[in-house]
Amino acid sequence: MELARPYLLFLGDVPDALAAKTALGIVDWRPEWCLGQHRLPGCAADAKIPDLTIAEAAKAGAKTMVVGVVNAGGVLPEHWIASIVAALEAGLDVATGLHVRLASIPAIAEAAAKHGRKLHDVRHTSERFATGKGTPRSGLRLLTVGTDCSVGKKYTALALEKEMRARGFDADFRATGQTGVFISGRGAAIDAVVADFISGAVEWLSPAAAPGHWDVVEGQGSLFHPSFAGVSLGLLHGAQPDAFVVCHEPTRTRMRGVPHALPTIREVIDLTVACGRLTNPAIAPVGIAINTQALDETEARRVCAEAEAFHGLPASDPVRFGVAPIVDRLQALFPAGRRK
Amino acid sequence: MELARPYLLFLGDVPDALAAKTALGIVDWRPEWCLGQHRLPGCAADAKIPDLTIAEAAKAGAKTMVVGVVNAGGVLPEHWIASIVAALEAGLDVATGLHVRLASIPAIAEAAAKHGRKLHDVRHTSERFATGKGTPRSGLRLLTVGTDCSVGKKYTALALEKEMRARGFDADFRATGQTGVFISGRGAAIDAVVADFISGAVEWLSPAAAPGHWDVVEGQGSLFHPSFAGVSLGLLHGAQPDAFVVCHEPTRTRMRGVPHALPTIREVIDLTVACGRLTNPAIAPVGIAINTQALDETEARRVCAEAEAFHGLPASDPVRFGVAPIVDRLQALFPAGRRK
Secondary structure, three states, X not given: OEOOOOEEEEEEOOOOOHHHHHHHHHHHHOHHHEEEEEEOOOOOOOOOOOEOOHHHHXXXXXXXXXXXXXXXXXXXXXXXXXXXXXXXXXXXXXXXXXXXXXXXXXXXXXXXXXXXXXXXXXXXXXXXXXXXXXXXXXXXXXXXXXXXXXXXXHHHHHHHHHHHHHOOEOEEEEEOOHHHHHHHOEEOOHHHOEHHHHHHHHHHHOOOOOOOOEEEEOOOOOOOOOOXXXXXHHHHHHHOOOEEEEEEOOOXXXXXXXXXXXOOHHHHHHHHHHHHOOOOOOOEEXXXXXXXXXXXXXXXXHHHHHHHXXXXXXXXXXXXXXXXXXXXXXXXXXXXXXXX | OEOOOOEEEEEEOOOOHHHHHHHHHHHHHOHHHEEEEEEOOOOOOOOOOOEOOHHHHHHHOOOEEEEOOOOHHHOOOHHHHHHHHHHHHOOOEEEEOOOOOHHHOHHHHHHHHHHOOOEEEOOOOOOOOOOOOOOOOOOEEEEEEEOOOOOOHHHHHHHHHHHHHHOOEOEEEEEOOHHHHHHHOEEOOHHHOEHHXXXXXXXXXXXXXXXXXXXXXXXXXXXXOOOOHHHHHHHHXXXXXXXXXXXXXXXXXXXXXXXXXXXXXXXXXHHHHHHHOOOOOOOEEEXXXXXXXXXXXXXXXXXXXXXHHXXXXXXXXXXXXXXXXXXXXXXXXXXXXXXX
């Protein structure tokens, strides 16, 4: 799935900022792709970019209207359909992360066909993948892995890409989840792929690259999560990472949604290396990203310092303290990493 | 997916026995479910059960016509459509393992709707699964795992079920692949499930059971196969097996379809225990099934004896020597395994 840019972000009339978190995430990480926002009367979210009508956005060169909202049940409110049809009529593609498929709504399907526009359902995938081959590919790859779901793997990958680019690395974030796809403009929601093709889909989304190029691949789930470990393992094999960063939330005691205890960072490192060796014998941990949101600053610094000393790896909170120490390590371990 | 029984096996006019291997497998393992076979002129396969017309089969009480063949590309030859429509008109459901969906063929879809019959595409699944929970379920479970794909995991599971039942165990084979689904009458092709639901699908197909009941779960792929390990891990977590049997083909040097070397039996045992502990801390290996087809009898005995001595586990070729030693071990380790 490849999304044409720049974007017009559709916020509808969502009741609060949380419902527009996809749009806000896109603006955070890709402000240069976002021409403006289109809101309906009563919208309580604000992405702090210019408000544009659909006609204005089309005139300014917008290529895709991204429905950057989540709502209960993933359905599309009736009164948003007119805006989507208007965008298609104005020559824009439309992309959503909602559960409902755009083409299942007759008025939208007809408008897309009539005006030759693309409809992207980022939560689904229409791409037909091959099975993974595990063949070594050129280029360098980093994968973020987790002690659990929802511990900051996407944020960490994006923060790493940003820091690496700032230092002149040739680095690209590779999306494996729906919000990530909007932010990278390309990718696939890997948990929506048919099981046989998990690693094959990752091979597709992180293809062979120049020898010093870095793909920073967004991780999913955890090898220790009883619901999603299969996805995480296929992703690990498909990404064949040279380096990985373990993401962790230190106050969590149970895995998300299940009663199982969290694994230790050490267990995650060991199992990631044991399994990852299959497609990259040189796989190595390069850092620990700790989500310290629930801790005060002193405690946060203590937790990071402790993890750093215990594991012999740079440990930091990407939001609070940045990822510079992890990129320092990456730079030291992979001097061949190409500068742009 | 639950298939109504007994079956009429449709063999069409396949050019050789290999093309009818699904049907032959069903007759091997479930002769009591197979009323007869229906063949077209020129059919070169023979399941050695009565030849019946569709009318005769319907009269005898057949409930599902199983298209028990594979053919290049998984397509349905035009001239088989009339037989399928006739079966639906006679009141039978129809099931296939072909890639093409039965309902995508208008004449078949119309006949099924008109006569209120079910169409089963065993290679696909229309079941909507929940994500896995990893919650302990009552009953005992055994999983066959492999050093590779296609090393005899289905055959081993079926041989174990047969031997266990012969000794009075309350044991059920649980299918996770298409041929297995025909043989068990229930199940799902686990590699066709959406990635997020692998372990959830296995929890569905091996539900909570009486405390001494055994589910013998058909394994898929290998934790060491770069194409399919995600499926294997989700299956392991979902099955939460108490016991597992490692299946191995000793003359194979490369994983099927990829250049990767085969893991050792020891590596498979260690990684299966390391990962399987997540949903069943008591997981333990109980035997090794060695496919010695490529060896002469002396060599076959030597390889089994060597594996047995080296791993301290009963090792046997299920086809050549049977699985009695493995069931002996199971009986010793799980005295609570209920006899019917």
